[in-house]
Amino acid sequence: MKRIIYPGTFDPIHNGHIDIANRASHLFDELIFVVAINNEKEPLLSSAERENLITRSTVHLTNVRVESFDGLVVNYAKRSGAIAIIRGLRHVSDFEFEFQMAMMNYNLNPDITSMFMMPDEKYIHLNSTIVKDVARLGGDITDYVPDIVKKVLLAKYKA
Numbered sequence: 459m460k461r462i463i464y465p466g467t468f469d470p471i472h473n474g475h476i477d478i479a480n481r482a483s484h485l486f487d488e489l490i491f492v493v494a495i496n497n498e499k500e501p502l503l504s505s506a507e508r509e510n511l512i513t514r515s516t517v518h519l520t521n522v523r524v525e526s527f528d529g530l531v532v533n534y535a536k537r538s539g540a541i542a543i544i545r546g547l548r549h550v551s552d553f554e555f556e557f558q559m560a561m562m563n564y565n566l567n568p569d570i571t572s573m574f575m576m577p578d579e580k581y582i583h584l585n586s587t588i589v590k591d592v593a594r595l596g597g598d599i600t601d602y603v604p605d606i607v608k609k610v611l612l613a614k615y616k617a
């Protein structure tokens with residue numbers, strides 16, 4: 459069983475994330491979204507809410523599951539029997555950070571391979587922060603997130 463993990467904050471999941479999951483899940487037997495529980499980004503949504511939205515946004519993919527994790531991603535990969543980590547690359551500006559992280563992960567565990575994919579051009583400028591900003595300010599996010607994510611964000615910002 460060839461397994462890949464897809465770590466991130468996913469606060470919330472958007473169509474760029476889903477584009478990468480669609481592609482990577484076709485290349486592996488199983489893809490596990492790994493939701494970072496605690497990180498410096500101070501997420502809007504709890505890890506349970508983020509997990510739930512990922513699950514509901516990826517029902518079309520039968521070989522995907524979702525977990526939360528706190529700690530080193532390579533440790534999680536090893537524990538879950540994954541052989542690779544998938545990350546999205548949007549711009550050249552993503553490269554430096556991703557390169558550093560990939561090198562560190564390689565040093566921590568050379569058995570885990572870091573892989574990168576570019577999303578469809580239409581998602582290149584998308585990130586979770588911009589989706590939240592647009593939703594908070596009353597803009598239309600229909601083209602950027604699944605309906606369920608839109609519903610949850612609108613409810614959060616109405617409260």
Ligand code: ADP
Pocket residue numbers: 465466467468469473474475478544545546547548552576577581582583584585586587
């Ligand atoms: P962000 O970096 O936007 O805060 P995450 O930490 O949730 O988002 O990202 C998790 C993974 O998804 C990272 O590998 C990131 O590069 C990737 N990703 C984020 N946005 C996109 C996008 N628009 N297209 C493709 N991959 C993306």
